[in-house]
Amino acid sequence: MAETSNLAGEAAFNRSAARQLALFGLAVLIGLVALMWGLNLLASLTATASGASPAVDAANNAITVMLAEEPPQLDSTRSTDQVSGVVLGHVMEGLLRYDDRGELAPGMAEDWRIDEAGATFHLRADALWSDGQPVTAHDFVFAWRQGLDPENASEYAFILYPIKNAEAVNQGRLPVTELGARAVDERTLAVEFERPIAFFDKLTAFSTYFPVREEFYRATEGRFGADADQLLYNGPFKLSSWVHGQSLQLDRNPHYWDQARIRLDRINVAYITSDPNTRLNLFKDEKIVMTGLTAENLTNALEQRWHIHRHMDGSIFYLEFNHRSGRLTRNHNLRKAMILAQDPGELVYKVTKTPGYLPGESLFPRFLEGIRGKFRDQHPAPTYRMDVQAARDHLERARLELGLDAFPPLVLLSSDSPVSNIQTEYFQAVFKKNLGLDIKIDRQIFKQRLAKMTSGDFDLVLAGWGPDYNDPLTYGDLFASWNLNNRGRYSNPEYDRQVRIAQSAMDAPTRMAAFAEMQRIIHEDVVIIPNYERGVAYVTHPRVKGILRRVVGADTDYTYAWIE
Amino acid sequence: MLRYSVKRLLQGLVTVFFIATATFFAMHSVPGDPLASDKALTDRIRANLEAKYGLDQPLMTQYGIFLGNLLQGDFGISYTQENRRVNDIIREHFPVSATLGILAIAFAGLGGVLWGALTALYRNRLPDVLIMLAVILGISVPSFVFAALGQLLLVQVNGALGFSVLPVAGWGTVAHMLVPSLVLGLGTMAYLTRLMRSSMLEIVGSDFVRTAKSKGLPASRIFTHHQLRNAILPVVTVLGPAIAAITTGGFVVEMVFAIPGLGRYFVQAVQQLDYTVIMGTTVFYGAFLVFMVIVVDLLYGWIDPRVRLE
Numbered sequence: 040m041a042e043t044s045n046l047a048g049e050a051a052f053n054r055s056a057a058r059q060l061a062l063f064g065l066a067v068l069i070g071l072v073a074l075m076w077g078l079n080l081l082a083s084l085t086a087t088a089s090g091a092s093p094a095v096d097a098a099n100n101a102i103t104v105m106l107a108e109e110p111p112q113l114d115s116t117r118s119t120d121q122v123s124g125v126v127l128g129h130v131m132e133g134l135l136r137y138d139d140r141g142e143l144a145p146g147m148a149e150d151w152r153i154d155e156a157g158a159t160f161h162l163r164a165d166a167l168w169s170d171g172q173p174v175t176a177h178d179f180v181f182a183w184r185q186g187l188d189p190e191n192a193s194e195y196a197f198i199l200y201p202i203k204n205a206e207a208v209n210q211g212r213l214p215v216t217e218l219g220a221r222a223v224d225e226r227t228l229a230v231e232f233e234r235p236i237a238f239f240d241k242l243t244a245f246s247t248y249f250p251v252r253e254e255f256y257r258a259t260e261g262r263f264g265a266d267a268d269q270l271l272y273n274g275p276f277k278l279s280s281w282v283h284g285q286s287l288q289l290d291r292n293p294h295y296w297d298q299a300r301i302r303l304d305r306i307n308v309a310y311i312t313s314d315p316n317t318r319l320n321l322f323k324d325e326k327i328v329m330t331g332l333t334a335e336n337l338t339n340a341l342e343q344r345w346h347i348h349r350h351m352d353g354s355i356f357y358l359e360f361n362h363r364s365g366r367l368t369r370n371h372n373l374r375k376a377m378i379l380a381q382d383p384g385e386l387v388y389k390v391t392k393t394p395g396y397l398p399g400e401s402l403f404p405r406f407l408e409g410i411r412g413k414f415r416d417q418h419p420a421p422t423y424r425m426d427v428q429a430a431r432d433h434l435e436r437a438r439l440e441l442g443l444d445a446f447p448p449l450v451l452l453s454s455d456s457p458v459s460n461i462q463t464e465y466f467q468a469v470f471k472k473n474l475g476l477d478i479k480i481d482r483q484i485f486k487q488r489l490a491k492m493t494s495g496d497f498d499l500v501l502a503g504w505g506p507d508y509n510d511p512l513t514y515g516d517l518f519a520s521w522n523l524n525n526r527g528r529y530s531n532p533e534y535d536r537q538v539r540i541a542q543s544a545m546d547a548p549t550r551m552a553a554f555a556e557m558q559r560i561i562h563e564d565v566v567i568i569p570n571y572e573r574g575v576a577y578v579t580h581p582r583v584k585g586i587l588r589r590v591v592g593a594d595t596d597y598t599y600a601w602i603e
Numbered sequence: 604m605l606r607y608s609v610k611r612l613l614q615g616l617v618t619v620f621f622i623a624t625a626t627f628f629a630m631h632s633v634p635g636d637p638l639a640s641d642k643a644l645t646d647r648i649r650a651n652l653e654a655k656y657g658l659d660q661p662l663m664t665q666y667g668i669f670l671g672n673l674l675q676g677d678f679g680i681s682y683t684q685e686n687r688r689v690n691d692i693i694r695e696h697f698p699v700s701a702t703l704g705i706l707a708i709a710f711a712g713l714g715g716v717l718w719g720a721l722t723a724l725y726r727n728r729l730p731d732v733l734i735m736l737a738v739i740l741g742i743s744v745p746s747f748v749f750a751a752l753g754q755l756l757l758v759q760v761n762g763a764l765g766f767s768v769l770p771v772a773g774w775g776t777v778a779h780m781l782v783p784s785l786v787l788g789l790g791t792m793a794y795l796t797r798l799m800r801s802s803m804l805e806i807v808g809s810d811f812v813r814t815a816k817s818k819g820l821p822a823s824r825i826f827t828h829h830q831l832r833n834a835i836l837p838v839v840t841v842l843g844p845a846i847a848a849i850t851t852g853g854f855v856v857e858m859v860f861a862i863p864g865l866g867r868y869f870v871q872a873v874q875q876l877d878y879t880v881i882m883g884t885t886v887f888y889g890a891f892l893v894f895m896v897i898v899v900d901l902l903y904g905w906i907d908p909r910v911r912l913e
Contacts (some may be wrong), residue, residue: 055822056830060720063831067713074709078702079777105861119640192651194642283687283695284863285774306828309771312861316751317772320758322859324771332765433613486876487635495645521644 044150044540094325095582097602100306102328104597105321109284114264116186117193117248121594123496126589127246129289129306129592131274134160134179134183134228134243137592139300139585139599143240147174147250147273148228155235155545157203157219160243162226166293168252169272178250184208184215185256186247193249201239203231234543237550238510244592245508247274275301275598284311302585302601311590328580329595334393343514345578349395353405353576353590355514358451358466358505358568363530367449369496372437374565377431378423380473381466387571390465391458395574401516402561403554404572407511414511418555421562427473434474448477452497453489459501462570464497466499485523491580492526500526501570509591511554518557518566527566534560604728608901615893622880622889623673629668637682637876656878658683669882678883683875699885700773700857700864704850706780707788711849712842714792716835719799723834726804734796741793749786750859753900757782772861783860787853791845795838802834809833822837836907843899847892 092103110123118124129161136146142488149163163208166174183202186193187209196209203219219231232239242248251263252271259269267281275297276289283386287308291301310321315333319340332340332347340347358377360368368371383398397405401420409417438446451466463480470476478499483491492500500531516522519538520530534557541553546552562565580602587596635753638644638652653659656679657668672679678689718738721797722731757771768778806812807830815825865884904910 056724057721058733059823059826060724061718063827064717067717069708070714075706075780078706078780100890109684112686114686117685119642179743189647189651192648192655194640194644194648196645196648197642223760262686265684269686283692284867285861308736309861310861312772312858314858314861316753317861320754323758324767326771326773381847397794415735484635484876486637489639489641490634492635493639522646526643527790562651599803 043305044048085130092309094322094328094580095602096305097582099305100303100602101237101307102303102597102602103307103309103326104329104595105310105312106287106308106329106344107311109311110287112264115183115269116197116251118246119194124246125595126278126287126308127249127274127595128596129274129276130278131246131251131270132248132268132295133245133248135240136393137312137589139587140209141587143244146244148243150578151240153239153330155232155309157229157231158239159223159230160228163296164226165296166273167296169277169292169294172252172295173225174250175225177225178229179228179248180220180222180250181188181220181253181256182247182249182251183220185220185251187218188215193247193509195553198242198245198247201232201236201242203233205233235545236543237547238508238512239543241508241510242281259515262535276306286311294368297343300599306597315509320329322578322580325580328583329586330578331575332394332578335389340505340576342579345579347576347578348588349573350588350594351395351404351406351590352395352505352578352588352594353404353406354462354503354573355399355402355503356501356570356573357399357402358570359500359502359527360529360565360567361449361498361500362527362566363495367437367441369448370437370441371565372433372440376430376433376437376474377470377476378565378568379426379433381469381568382425384567385425385463385572386462391461391571393458393574397572397574399569399571401558401569402567403511404514405559406508411549412552414551414554417551418558420558423562424476430473433478446476448479449498450481451478452488452491452500454482454485454501455482462501463511495526495528502526502567503573505584507590511551512538515541515554515557518561528565529566531560534564604901604904608897611897615890615897619886619890620891623670623886626885627757628662628746630876630878631665633876635876637878638709651909654684656680673886678886681880682877683872683880684727689879692880693865693883694892696863696865698869699862699881700727700853700866703780703784703787703809703853703856703862703864704846706784706850707791707853708842710785711788711791711795711845714781715786716799716831716838717796718792718796719838720803720831722796722800723807731800735800738793738796738909743787744798745855746790747855747859749789750760750783750856751787753782754859767785772859774860774862779860779862782860783853783856787849787856791849795845798837798841799834802837803830804835805832826840832906836903839899839902839906843896844892847888847895850888850891866892 040480058376059524081200092101093248094103106122106125108122110120110126111120113127115127118127132146132150136145136150138144147162148160151158151160162174162176167172181201185191185194186199189209199205204213204217207213208215208218209573216494221229223229250273256263260431262269264270267278270278270294272278275292275295277292278287279290280288289306295301309328315331315336319336321327335491343580360374362369387396388400400422401415403414405413405415407414451463453463467478467480470478481497491497503512504517518529518534519526520535537553537556541550544550544553583600584603585600587599589596627775635703657665681687681692683688696880720875722734725731754771755771761771769781773779812825812829815829837855853864857864857866868880869884872884
C-alpha cells in the first residue's frame with residue numbers, strides 16, 4: 040500500500056515538475072525571441088543585410104553575385120590577386136580595355152600610336168572620374184610611378200618594365216621622375232620604351248596600368264583602396280558600399296563615358312565564401328546568377344538539368360624539375376625517363392576527373408593566338424607517348440651517367456589542396472610501378488611550398504602558372520634564366536636567346552617562330568612534365584545574358600551583362 | 604569579493620601575456636615565408652616589405668616592438684589585407700562572431716537545461732530515450748556536417764514552398780542568424796543536456812530533496828528551487844569555456860553560411876602566415892577566454908552561496 044501511494048506521489052510530482060518545465064520552456068522561448076529582436080536591432084545598426092535581393096531583380100535592373108574571397112585591397116598599383124582583379128575590372132578602366140567579344144578596344148584612350156621607340160595615347164575628352172573631374176595623363180604617370188616606386192613594394196612592378204627606366208626605378212637606381220612616361224598635356228600621354236615591344240597595347244588593359252589621381256591618393260593617407268570611399272572610379276561601375284567580408288555594391292557610374300554599352304544598373308556582391316557547396320545552394324535558391332561547379336557537385340548540377348558552360352581559364356599545371364647543379368633531376372636522361380613513364384591523359388581522365396580539365400601538352404595553352412588563328416594549331420606541341428620500356432632504358436642510362444648503384448628517393452614538393460594530393464599520389468604510383476623510383480612527397484602549406492620552391496629545396500614540384508597578359512610571352516619568359524619565377528633555375532642560352540627575340544621583335548612571324556622554338560626546347564630538354572590545362576565548369580541564371588569569362592582581366596566579368 | 608576579482612584579473616593578465624609570448628615564438632618557428640607569393644619578389648621589394656613589417660630586425664627586437672605595441676593596444680597592419688589595421692579587422696568582425704555566439708549559447712544553454720531536466724524527469728521512458736539518442740548524434744557529428752545539412756534543408760524547403768522562408772546564407776538580419784547559430788550551438792546543447800540529466804538525477808536522490816518533500820513543500824517549488832538550481836551548477840561551470848569555444852570556433856559555420864565573422868580571419872591568418880593578424884586574433888581571443896572564465900567563476904558564487912570566493 041505504501042509503495043503504491045509513493046508511486047502516485049511520484050507521478051503527481053512529475054506532472055507538476057513537467058508543468059514547471061513547460062513554463063520554463065515558454066520563458067526560454069520568450070527570452071530567445073527578445074534576444075533575437077535585440078540582436079536584429081543591433082545588426083541593422085552595424086551592417087546592411089545581404090541576401091535580401093534575389094539573383095535577378097528586374098525592377099531595379101540589378102543582379103546578385105558572390106565572390107570566393109574578400110578583395111585584400113583595391114589599390115590597383117599593388118593588387119595581385121584574382122578577386123581584386125574582378126572588382127577592379129568593373130570599377131576601373133585602363134587606356135585600353137577588353138570588350139564584350141574579348142577584343143582589345145579603346146578605353147580611356149580614344150586613339151593611340153605605338154612604334155618601336157614608344158607610344159602616344161590621346162585620352163578622350165569625356166574620360167571622367169566618378170567625382171566628375173577629368174581623367175588626365177598625369178593620373179597615368181602617377182599610377183605607374185607608384186607601381187614602380189620601391190617604397191610602395193608592388194609585387195606586379197615587373198609588368199611595367201617595358202617602359203623606359205622602369206626596372207632601374209624599381210630597383211632604386213633612378214628616381215621615379217626618370218620614368219619614361221610623361222604627360223605632354225592634360226590629354227596626351229607619351230611613353231618611351233626600354234626596348235621595342237609588340238604587345239604594349241595589351242598591357243595597358245592590365246590593372247597595374249590603371250590611372251590613380253595623385254591628390255586623391257595622398258588624401259587617403261595610406262588607406263587608398265581600403266574602403267569604398269577611399270577610392271576613385273573611372274570604370275563602368277562604382278563601389279557604393281563595401282562591408283568587409285560580407286558584401287560590395289557596385290552601381291552604374293554616371294560619369295562613365297560609354298553608357299550605351301552598359302545595361303545593368305547594379306551588381307550586388309552579397310556573399311563572400313569559398314565554400315563551393317554554399318555557392319551551389321545559393322544558386323539553387325535563386326540568390327546568385329552564376330556559380331562554378333566542382334567535381335563533387337557536378338552530378339548534382341546535372342540532375343538539375345542546367346545548361347553547363349565550360350571555360351578554359353588559361354592556367355597550366357606541370358611538374359617542374361629542379362635544374363640546380365648537384366640535383367639528380369639535372370640529368371636529362373632521368374627527366375626523360377620520368378616523362379615517358381607517365382601519361383597526362385590518364386591523370387586527367389582517370390585520376391583527377393575534374394570537369395573541364397584538358398591533358399597538358401605544352402607550356403603554351405590552347406587559347407593563345409598565333410597569326411590569324413590559334414598558336415597551337417599553327418605550331419602543334421610535340422608530345423611523348425607513354426613508353427615504359429624506353430623510360431627504363433633512359434633511367435638505366437641516367438644511373439650510369441650519375442654513377443649510382445640505385446636511385447635515392449626523389450622529393451616531390453606539393454601544396455596541400457585535394458587536387459594536388461591526388462596528383463602526387465598518381466605520380467608516386469606510376470614512377471614506382473614503371474621505373475621503380477621512390478618518390479617522397481613533401482606536402483606543405485602554400486607559403487611554405489613557395490618558400491621551398493624559391494630556395495630550391497625539392498627535386499620535383501607541382502607548379503602552375505596563369506597568364507598576366509594575353510601574349511605567349513607571359514608563359515615563354517617563365518624559363519628564361521633571369522626570371523625569378525623560374526624556381527627550378529632552368530638555364531639554357533639558346534632558350535634565353537629565343538625569349539629575347541620574342542621580347543623585342545615587332546613582327547608576329549618572328550615572334551611566333553621564337554615561341555615555337557621555345558616549345559620545342561622545353562619538350563626536348565624535358566624542362567617540365569605538363570599535367571593539365573585548367574578548365575572550369577559553371578552555370579548561369581537563364582535570364583541573365585552576356586556574362587563573360589576571361590583568361591586575362593576580370594573573370595567573371597558582368598560589365599556587359601543584361602537581364603532578359 | 605572585490606579583492607578576489609582584482610586578484611583573478613591580474614592572474615588573467617599574466618596568462619594573456621604568456622599566451623602572447625608563446626604564440627609569438629611558435630608562429631615565428633612555423634616553416635614558411637609570410638611574404639612569399641605566387642610572383643617572385645625582387646630583392647629590393649622584399650627588403651622594403653621586410654622593413655615595413657619589421658621583419659628585418661632580430662627576433663627579440665621584433666618581440667620587444669610587438670610587446671610595446673601590445674601595451675598600446677595596437678596590433679599593426681595585416682600582411683594580406685595591406686591597407687587594413689588588425690584592430691579594425693577585430694573591431695569590424697568580432698561583433699558578428701559575438702552575435703552569432705550569443706545566440707548559439709542561448710540556444711545551447713537554455714535548450715540544454717530544458718532537455719536535460721526533461722530527460723531526468725522521464726528517465727528511462729520514451730522522451731528520455733529519444734532525446735538521449737539525439738544527444739549522442741549532437742555530440743558526435745561535427746558542426747560542418749550539421750551546417751551543410753542545415754543549408755541543404757533550407758534550399759529544399761525554400762524550393763518546395765516557392766519563396767524564401769529563411770535565407771540560405773549571408774548576414775544582416777535575425778533570419779540570417781537563426782540556422783547558423785542553432786547549428787553552432789547544437790554540439791554544446793547536446794553536451795549540456797547530458798550534463799544536466801546526470802546532475803538532476805544525482806540531486807533527485809539527495810537528502811535535501813527528501814527533506815523538502817517530507818516537509819510537505821509543493822512539488823513545483825521543490826523542482827525549481829531545490830532541484831533545478833542545484834543541478835544547474837555544473838552547467839554554469841562549463842558555460843565559460845563553451846562561450847569562448849563557440850565564439851571562436853565558428854569558422855566552419857561562418858564559411859558555409861558566408862558570415863563575415865572573425866573566425867574566418869583567425870583560421871585564414873594561420874594558413875597565410877599573416878603574422879599580425881595571427882597575433883591580434885590569438886591575443887584577443889585568449890584575453891576573451893580568460894575573461895569569460897573569470898566571469899563564470901564570479902557568477903558561481905552568486906548562484907551557489909556555499910561557494911566562497913577568496
